[in-house]
Amino acid sequence: MQAAVQPRLSRLETHLEKLTAPLITKFESTGRLTNEIRVALASLPVHVKHASSGEIVVHEGDKPHTSILVLRGCVFRHKFVADGKRQILSFNIAGDMPDLQSIFLETMDHGLTSVGESELGHVPHEALRELVTKNPAAAQLLWRETLIDAAIFREWVSNTGRRRAVSRTAHLLCELVFRARAVGLAKDNVYAMQLTQSHFADALGLSMVHVNRSLQELRRAKLIELAQGKLGILNEAGLRKIGDFDPTYLHMPATG
Amino acid sequence: MQAAVQPRLSRLETHLEKLTAPLITKFESTGRLTNEIRVALASLPVHVKHASSGEIVVHEGDKPHTSILVLRGCVFRHKFVADGKRQILSFNIAGDMPDLQSIFLETMDHGLTSVGESELGHVPHEALRELVTKNPAAAQLLWRETLIDAAIFREWVSNTGRRRAVSRTAHLLCELVFRARAVGLAKDNVYAMQLTQSHFADALGLSMVHVNRSLQELRRAKLIELAQGKLGILNEAGLRKIGDFDPTYLHMPATG
DNA sequence: CGGTTACTTGATGCGTGTCAATGTTAGTGG
DNA sequence: CCACTAACATTGACACGCATCAAGTAACCG
Numbered sequence: 001m002q003a004a005v006q007p008r009l010s011r012l013e014t015h016l017e018k019l020t021a022p023l024i025t026k027f028e029s030t031g032r033l034t035n036e037i038r039v040a041l042a043s044l045p046v047h048v049k050h051a052s053s054g055e056i057v058v059h060e061g062d063k064p065h066t067s068i069l070v071l072r073g074c075v076f077r078h079k080f081v082a083d084g085k086r087q088i089l090s091f092n093i094a095g096d097m098p099d100l101q102s103i104f105l106e107t108m109d110h111g112l113t114s115v116g117e118s119e120l121g122h123v124p125h126e127a128l129r130e131l132v133t134k135n136p137a138a139a140q141l142l143w144r145e146t147l148i149d150a151a152i153f154r155e156w157v158s159n160t161g162r163r164r165a166v167s168r169t170a171h172l173l174c175e176l177v178f179r180a181r182a183v184g185l186a187k188d189n190v191y192a193m194q195l196t197q198s199h200f201a202d203a204l205g206l207s208m209v210h211v212n213r214s215l216q217e218l219r220r221a222k223l224i225e226l227a228q229g230k231l232g233i234l235n236e237a238g239l240r241k242i243g244d245f246d247p248t249y250l251h252m253p254a255t256g
Numbered sequence: 257m258q259a260a261v262q263p264r265l266s267r268l269e270t271h272l273e274k275l276t277a278p279l280i281t282k283f284e285s286t287g288r289l290t291n292e293i294r295v296a297l298a299s300l301p302v303h304v305k306h307a308s309s310g311e312i313v314v315h316e317g318d319k320p321h322t323s324i325l326v327l328r329g330c331v332f333r334h335k336f337v338a339d340g341k342r343q344i345l346s347f348n349i350a351g352d353m354p355d356l357q358s359i360f361l362e363t364m365d366h367g368l369t370s371v372g373e374s375e376l377g378h379v380p381h382e383a384l385r386e387l388v389t390k391n392p393a394a395a396q397l398l399w400r401e402t403l404i405d406a407a408i409f410r411e412w413v414s415n416t417g418r419r420r421a422v423s424r425t426a427h428l429l430c431e432l433v434f435r436a437r438a439v440g441l442a443k444d445n446v447y448a449m450q451l452t453q454s455h456f457a458d459a460l461g462l463s464m465v466h467v468n469r470s471l472q473e474l475r476r477a478k479l480i481e482l483a484q485g486k487l488g489i490l491n492e493a494g495l496r497k498i499g500d501f502d503p504t505y506l507h508m509p510a511t512g
Numbered sequence: 513c514g515g516t517t518a519c520t521t522g523a524t525g526c527g528t529g530t531c532a533a534t535g536t537t538a539g540t541g542g
Numbered sequence: 543c544c545a546c547t548a549a550c551a552t553t554g555a556c557a558c559g560c561a562t563c564a565a566g567t568a569a570c571c572g
Binding site for chain 1: 341360416
């Protein structure tokens, strides 16, 4: 399957099995990963590219022929509204495929930008389509990922629509930590991230100034520490309470 | 395939081929519907139930064994946040499967309520899973539906996060009319709907009072007529401009 | 025809945005 | 190693969009 669609080889592609590792790790925790699927995923052609800080990797309106698998770093999806204001739609870390939907939706309805430096695996749609046509189990695993993606959007609609600034901010922090933990990126309740308050503002539908004040309120309440790219959760129960955070919507295997 | 999973028969089920008609009509316009898929969809077992006005059909937290296909009427998805406020996540009309995601996401992260009286087809997950396992083309058509669903959520995040009340309201009206048109439910730019201003408020993250004032502003500007359950678009270009509405996110076949 | 539900209107206050200045930190080159 | 710079974070003053409260009106319904 792979030979037909193999793109130009990068040096890293000689270690194919390693490239989809973050994806496989993620699926493993769900208990849905058979050996057959693992092999199929591991043999997907992946072309690794480096993205620099702030680089727009995919533009709104593009008609891409690959989907992106985040290997290292962090990216975000975004839209622009009429007056130039930006809305961030999701943050995505290692193991996420933030534009997987483009395999069946021709035109990108949003853009994709790298937060800091990141490494992104580009997977040809052709290969993905062949995989999901021939391997229903793998298809359903990927489909499920896009369904969780949608579930997160639903929660963001609620968050933005019906919670006030402090609660909204706390909710986002909870989500980030939960998802980072699930892929082993948040040890000891500390998560290294490079998001600025400006990113938070655009994700939460708030002004940067107000995000700053909301974060201060969370710090004053001894719920979090946040400085120099390190987010520390001091009181998770408290943060979840303020953020009205119930992780059900993340549809993780064993989250109580 | 069907015999194994056939649920108790309702009288209407003797006309199986008619029940998935709204779904098939919708897919036909995309040009992706082969005869084989049509037959497969038409032979899905569908158990028709009537839902009364305001009836909660599926609750948040449920673990359903069927997905719902709207046959007639209108339903909406919703979540509740800590202080009891409600957020509406989508409005769904004939041909929509608002909780299709439940085939792979065990727990409902939102509820489903009927707006007025409606007729809902319940399709067993078992039959759907068998269909999508044996028929990749049908699977991809359904997958694509859930991807469009997600695209609409993304737009709602932007709408709620970054547009002000009047623009937000106009945007929602545009979306409703576009989607109604796509399934033949909005003739002559008039769409019959039973949504109250309260529904709009919960969908837009606004108070009912402010929705009322926003609608008045749109009426004063001669952009819409809205009364007695009839929404009339008087100046579509104007409404789209105010609502900053670009239908790309609906991923319809031929929308300019 | 009385009760209910939806819509409308006005008055008031709060939450958040905007503007503008300043502080802080990290990176850079002389 | 320090001056310079740019990006990010913080603070205060003020304005405004929208929520809330409350009352009233119109439409619908059995």
